[in-house]
Amino acid sequence: MTSLRWIWLSIGLVYVAFFGWYTSFGGPLTEKEIDHYLKLFEQRGVAEEQAAMLEQFMRSDTGDDFVMLNNIDMYEKPLQVEGVEPDDSSEEVLDKYMEYMYPALFARASHPVFFGDVASIAMELLNTPGMDVWSQGALMRYRSRRDFFEITTNPAFSGSHDFKIAALRKTVAFPLDPWFQLGDPRLVLALFLGFLGTALSWLEAARRVSNRRGAA
Numbered sequence: 001m002t003s004l005r006w007i008w009l010s011i012g013l014v015y016v017a018f019f020g021w022y023t024s025f026g027g028p029l030t031e032k033e034i035d036h037y038l039k040l041f042e043q044r045g046v047a048e049e050q051a052a053m054l055e056q057f058m059r060s061d062t063g064d065d066f067v068m069l070n071n072i073d074m075y076e077k078p079l080q081v082e083g084v085e086p087d088d089s090s091e092e093v094l095d096k097y098m099e100y101m102y103p104a105l106f107a108r109a110s111h112p113v114f115f116g117d118v119a120s121i122a123m124e125l126l127n128t129p130g131m132d133v134w135s136q137g138a139l140m141r142y143r144s145r146r147d148f149f150e151i152t153t154n155p156a157f158s159g160s161h162d163f164k165i166a167a168l169r170k171t172v173a174f175p176l177d178p179w180f181q182l183g184d185p186r187l188v189l190a191l192f193l194g195f196l197g198t199a200l201s202w203l204e205a206a207r208r209v210s211n212r213r214g215a216a
Helices: 003-022 031-044 048-059 090-107 145-152 155-167 185-215
Strands: 066-074 111-117 136-142 168-176
Touching (some): 048 145, 090 155, 136 145
Antiparallel strands (some): 066 136, 066 168
């Protein structure tokens, strides 16, 4: 096999591996899976109203990825729950929560899309008293609802979630599906690998021309 073919074969395999990991192919949640997750939430003592909301979210599954839009307002001083030190800031306590979340997210091709601190109080409110002050905003991408529930039903999540409650004065989080972003990593990687393959192919072609001239 020629060097050029090896280059493009290697690039193709890298992209296929990433695309397969980053994309959900499992389809919508099955009835068996829904029953399984609902039983886990029931064992955890989730309120009936919240359980009904989670069930509706499961049954409307598209099988595709989605993002969770998060509005966050943190305490000036975190609540003193187990594991929180007296001199911890709310940011540090939230980091303790994310110590579980980040590995669990990245293992399932889920990650932040963007994150930022607020620049002002809310500039427009309609029938939402007391919702003008926020600390941060974020979008979190999940590969699928199946991945989302695998993360949130893990017993490790229950303990770390206490840190989130201790750090946040209030939060509003809701899923967006369908959604899109111009910077989809699958597109970005395809463009980068295409550029890399073209550059390596050009260098290989130049090397061959140079060798022929040297031999002549």
